[in-house]
Amino acid sequence: KKLDFNPKICIVGSGPAALYTAQYLLKNLASNNQVTIDVFEKLPVPFGLVRYGVAPDHQDVKNVIHSFTETLKNKNVNFFGNVNIGVDVKISELLNSYNSVILAYGSLGENYLNIPGEKEFSNVISAKDIVSLYNGLPNSENLKLDLSGNKAVIIGAGNVAIDIARILTSPVEKLAQTDISNVALDLFKNKNKIEHVSIVARRGVLNAAFTLKELRELTKLDSVECRIDLENFTEVNIDNILNKLARPRKRITEFLYNLSKNSVKSKSKKVIELKFLRSPIEILGNSESVQGVKFKVNKYNFDFSNLDNLYDSEERLNSIPVFEDKSKPNEVLQCDLLVKSIGYKNVSIDSEIPFDKKSGVVLNDKGKVIGKDGLYCTGWIKRGPRGVIVDTTSDAYETAQKLFSDLTNDQNSTQRPGAEKIVSLLKERSVRFVDKEGWDRIDKAEIERGKLNGKPREKFQSIDEMLKVALE
Numbered sequence: 001k002k003l004d005f006n007p008k009i010c011i012v013g014s015g016p017a018a019l020y021t022a023q024y025l026l027k028n029l030a031s032n033n034q035v036t037i038d039v040f041e042k043l044p045v046p047f048g049l050v051r052y053g054v055a056p057d058h059q060d061v062k063n064v065i066h067s068f069t070e071t072l073k074n075k076n077v078n079f080f081g082n083v084n085i086g087v088d089v090k091i092s093e094l095l096n097s098y099n100s101v102i103l104a105y106g107s108l109g110e111n112y113l114n115i116p117g118e119k120e121f122s123n124v125i126s127a128k129d130i131v132s133l134y135n136g137l138p139n140s141e142n143l144k145l146d147l148s149g150n151k152a153v154i155i156g157a158g159n160v161a162i163d164i165a166r167i168l169t170s171p172v173e174k175l176a177q178t179d180i181s182n183v184a185l186d187l188f189k190n191k192n193k194i195e196h197v198s199i200v201a202r203r204g205v206l207n208a209a210f211t212l213k214e215l216r217e218l219t220k221l222d223s224v225e226c227r228i229d230l231e232n233f234t235e236v237n238i239d240n241i242l243n244k245l246a247r248p249r250k251r252i253t254e255f256l257y258n259l260s261k262n263s264v265k266s267k268s269k270k271v272i273e274l275k276f277l278r279s280p281i282e283i284l285g286n287s288e289s290v291q292g293v294k295f296k297v298n299k300y301n302f303d304f305s306n307l308d309n310l311y312d313s314e315e316r317l318n319s320i321p322v323f324e325d326k327s328k329p330n331e332v333l334q335c336d337l338l339v340k341s342i343g344y345k346n347v348s349i350d351s352e353i354p355f356d357k358k359s360g361v362v363l364n365d366k367g368k369v370i371g372k373d374g375l376y377c378t379g380w381i382k383r384g385p386r387g388v389i390v391d392t393t394s395d396a397y398e399t400a401q402k403l404f405s406d407l408t409n410d411q412n413s414t415q416r417p418g419a420e421k422i423v424s425l426l427k428e429r430s431v432r433f434v435d436k437e438g439w440d441r442i443d444k445a446e447i448e449r450g451k452l453n454g455k456p457r458e459k460f461q462s463i464d465e466m467l468k469v470a471l472e
């Protein structure tokens with residue numbers, strides 16, 4: 001539909017959710033209207049967790065950047081990097097300047113274990129910090145990560161835990177060919193003595209949160225044995241349950257079961273073991289560092305012999321309760337490094353945003369923020385920090401549809417000033433921002449730097465360096 005004004009839309013964040021939403025909007029709106037989409041990003045560089053979350057040895061996944069680059073190149077799309085919305089510019093200022101504002105700023109916080117010892121000992125590290133270090137996020141380079149011990153425990157059994165276990169045990173020559181940060185590469189090359197990694201989950205083997213692709217990759221690493229004890233299956237009546245699970249869950253469970261049957265202690269130098277039904281209750285250490293974790297043992301409290309096809313959905317499967325098994329003594333796993341991989345957490349970036357602390361999402365109806373006309377949300381901030389990049393396409397589609405229909409039905413919409421207004425505010429406030437051309441200069445310089453070391457790119461790790469390349 002042709003509108004009688006040129007809609008101005010802005011997006012807060014430049015990760016997958018932001019750029020997929022921009023793609024849908026361009027498809028729906030730009031054919032009939034002179035639409036403008038302005039993307040505001042806190043960092044000087046775009047792409048969110050594709051650049052700073054996805055593991056460096058997964059360059060195939062990072063290739064989605066090519067499609068996002070095309071979106072940014074669109075003449076109707078502008079990029080404003082190094083602009084921290086909520087601090088440099090308020091949401092109310094964006095709402096006054098644009099017809100629609102879309103929040104796509106992802107998950108900035110993290111969860112805590114809240115158990116004794118968590119904050120006391122060194123080398124108790126969050127997954128978010130390790131991931132940021134190996135991906136070269138600005139200001140992550142000073143992390144005190146000591147890899148001189150032999151054993152690591154990772155708490156949590158999602159894909160991020162698997163990424164970290166893989167990176168910790170991968171041959172350094174393989175990592176050297178990726179866009180891993182130089183700081184991390186030096187550490188892995190010269191100081192990494194980790195040979196045994198335990199990935200430990202609170203819930204049972206039927207609730208493993210990782211995907212089959214990531215798990216399978218773990219079992220194919222050179223000189224690393226991935227193992228799981230048959231003991232993990234004793235409770236679940238595996239032969240009875242397999243055919244009653246939905247297909248993806250069935251395939252993972254079957255894979256794990258076969259792995260457990262074939263788990264022979266081999267001569268592999270390094271080991272990654274998976275352990276389920278263990279909740280950490282205390283972190284142990286001495287004045288120097290972490291030394292171990294104490295776990296209570298859990299059990300499913302459920303009769304797996306009588307399922308009647310009830311467990312064909314993940315939701316039902318995840319509703320099976322687990323309880324402490326009081327007949328089993330607590331267990332201690334010794335470790336020299338403890339990684340907490342228990343999830344990211346959404347936060348609010350501006351008190352004006354209707355944010356529900358309990359559910360941890362921006363209050364919304366199909367992407368339209370409740371109680372704030374013109375405000376929308378998409379991606380992890382809309383539905384919580386779960387799922388992979390392709391999952392953000394359905395968020396993006398739903399939000400774009402909602403916004404499109406609101407825009408075309410709203411009789412009161414008028415021409416808005418858009419970037420003209422915001423750029424004058426940024427200048428007034430001395431905020432130096434990076435535009436598309438500036439990002440292009442950073443991108444090209446990083447790729448050139450990478451060529452010198454046989455890497456796809458060598459990221460700039462300091463914001464000052466990025467701004468220098470982009471703006472001077």
Ligand code: FAD
Pocket residue numbers: 012013014015016017018040041042043046047048049050052053054055058061083084085086104105106107108131159160163344349378379380381386387388389390392
């Ligand atoms: P994000 O990607 O986090 O993007 C949010 C953007 O908003 C960021 O650029 C951020 O800097 C910006 N921002 C934040 N605050 C502000 C502000 N105040 N003002 C302006 N901008 C702001 N999925 C896969 O498919 N494959 C994988 O291999 C994979 N690996 C992953 C590894 C890790 C460690 C993590 C955490 C996730 C991984 N995922 C993977 C999941 C995937 O990254 C997410 O599904 C996806 O990135 C979510 O997109 P998003 O746009 O909602 O958030």
